[in-house]
Amino acid sequence: MSVLTSIAYQVAEVAQESFTADEAKQVSGAAGAGMAYGLAAIGPGIGIGYLVGQAVQAMARQPESAGTVRTNMFLGIAFTEALALIGFVVFILLKFA
Amino acid sequence: MLTPVVTQISVNAATLLLAAEEGAEEGGGGITSSPIWPSGSEMFWGILSFTALYLLVRFVLLPPVQRIRNDRAATIQADKDAAALARSKVASASAEVEDQLAGVRAEAQAVIDEARGEAEAERQRLVGRAEREVNAMRELATTEIATEREEALASLRPQVADLAVGAASRVTGRSMQSSTVRSKVDEYLTNPSNSN
Amino acid sequence: MLGLEYPPIENLVEWPNYFGDGQIWALNKIGIISLLALIIPTVMFLVSKKELVPGGLQNIVEGVVEFIEEQVIMPAIGAQGLKYLPLLLTMFLFIFFGNLFEVIPTFHMPANARMANPLFLALLSLVVYVSIGFKEHGFAFLKDTAWPGFVPVGLRPLVGLIELLTVFVLRPFALAVRLFANMLAGHILLVTFGVLCISVFTAGIIVILLPLTFGMLVLLTAFEIFVSFLQAFVFALLTAVFIDSSLNPAH
Incomplete structure (x- = not known):
């Protein structure tokens, strides 16, 4: 975290000092994009891991309800993953827009 | 430690905003070139294709598939019903066969028992007759043996008496009155236990 | 180090028009893929035989229909949702074939990696489940959403606001972004x-690493086929879930 911040700090410094506004936008956008996606991936990563783990446990305990559990697992993954994907969209926006 | 970072981030954001504004002023719509923003013509073809596909699926493509699936389900159900009917028929027929078999088996058992009884009676009869014959023969033989013995004894008695008289006269050196001795010997031989 | 020259993203997702520049009917690769996503299922359904004992293509066609029925509609809505089969089946087929062109040579571009189709489908989903809610419950649908009866009175404005935001903004937004971002991310990963x-192939001795990178490319291609299917499935499933929440809003 602090490493990322210091990288962004330095990048922004460099951008302020010697680049034109367009380049500054690109460089700081790239640094911010990396941070945005990296941070956005943490929570959903933990969440999906926990979710799938619990789903597998449920399936192992009650194999007869595996179908329902799998459907709900995909639903949960879809909702959790949306956060990471919003981070990805922010990444695209910062990097390319 | 924290303050310069926060300042820097805000400066960073300000730079970004400034750059974005400049870009917007220069390009007159940087947003149209964004990879996020939907393009009208692509959406047009997408809507066209989707609507056409929906109408086709709704009215042309899906009904025959659903019809054949329903037909198949109906056929399978009918076949299952027919199979169940046939199975129940088989069950009743096999029960009937079982009944008949049981009757036949009982009948056969009765015949067997009857035959066995008859055979037993016949055996008893034959065995009884044989035993009777054997007994008769045994009695006959016993009486024959007894008469034989009597005859042998009777035939032996005078000879024994003569032998005894001869031996005694030889031993004593004089002749003995045969008739008295003979009666003694006869008595002895007839009743050997109480004359000794 | 390797001199990795990454192309600008505009070259990855934006395609030149074949005709009609500047017009609404301008046709580019995305439009072609959309049309193919219309044509391929149509041909599949039309060509497949309709026999009591299925075989070959008929198995696939009926398997898709049965999959939507058994795995999407029945768990999410139940038997009363079977009348939405054409809509959900169309969504599934359209999204799946749009996605599948991500790994089909000469295309290598998922139609849903552009925002146009996901946005349209998400808005369609919004229109469908909102109109179903109004059709089933009349104005009470809106009232129950904005003024939910199952929470204490003090919380109702807040929860109602959140519910309104969820139903009318977040759901379609999340639907569109989920499909779009998944496919764009997969596309960028493959690229x-x-x-x-x-780069490795043209970098001298480093070419010995080529089996690793190429093997990863093959694995990712297989993974992207799976993701294509999964996203189509999830989109149809979520639409079904939203339809169900409009049919039976009894939380």
């Missing part, structure tokens, strides 16, 4: 490994 393979 990255494709570019990496080329």
Whole structure:
């Protein structure tokens, strides 16, 4: 975290000092994009891991309800993953827009 | 430690905003070139294709598939019903066969028992007759043996008496009155236990 | 180090028009893929035989229909949702074939990696489940959403606001973004490994790493086929879930 911040700090410094506004936008956008996606991936990563783990446990305990559990697992993954994907969209926006 | 970072981030954001504004002023719509923003013509073809596909699926493509699936389900159900009917028929027929078999088996058992009884009676009869014959023969033989013995004894008695008289006269050196001795010997031989 | 020349993203997702520049009917690769996503299922359904004992293509066609019925509608809505089968089946087929062109040579571009189709489908989903809610419950649908009866009175404005935001903004937004971002991310991933393979191939002795990068590319291609299917499935499933929440809003 602090490493990322210091990288962004330095990048922004460099951008302020010697680049034109367009380049500054690109460089700081790239640094911010990396941070945005990296941070956005943490929570959903933990969440999906926990979710799938619990789903597998449920399936192992009650194999007869595996179908329902799998459907709900995909639903949960879809909702959790949306956060990471919003981070990805922010990444695209910062990097390319 | 924290303050310069926060300042820097805000400066960073300000730079970004400034750059974005400049870009917007220069390009007159940087947003149209964004990879996020939907393009009208692509959406047009997408809507066209989707609507056409929906109408086709709704009215042309899906009904025959659903019809054949329903037909198949109906056929399978009918076949299952027919199979169940046939199975129940088989069950009743096999029960009937079982009944008949049981009757036949009982009948056969009765015949067997009857035959066995008859055979037993016949055996008893034959065995009884044989035993009777054997007994008769045994009695006959016993009486024959007894008469034989009597005859042998009777035939032996005078000879024994003569032998005894001869031996005694030889031993004593004089002749003995045969008739008295003979009666003694006869008595002895007839009743050997109480004359000794 | 490897001299990795990454192409600008505009070259990855924006395609030149074949005709009609500047017009609404301008046709580019995305439009072609949309049309193919219309044509391929149509041909599949039309060509497949309709026999009591299925075989070959008929198995696939009926399997898709049965999949939507058994795995999407029945768990999410139940038997009363079977009348939405054409809509959900169309969504599934359209999204799946749009996605599948991500790994089909000469295309290598998922139609849903552009925002146009996901946005349209998400808005369609919004229109469908909102109109179903109004049809089933009349104005009470809106009232129950904005003024939910199952929470204490003090919380109702807040929860109602959140519910309104969820139903009318967040759901379609999340639907569109989920599909779009998944496919764009997969596309960029494939491009990255494709570019990496080329770079490694032309980088002298480092070419010994080529089996690794190429193997990863093959694995990712298989994974993207799975993701294509999964995203189509999830989109149809979520639409079904939203339809169900409009039919039976009894939380």
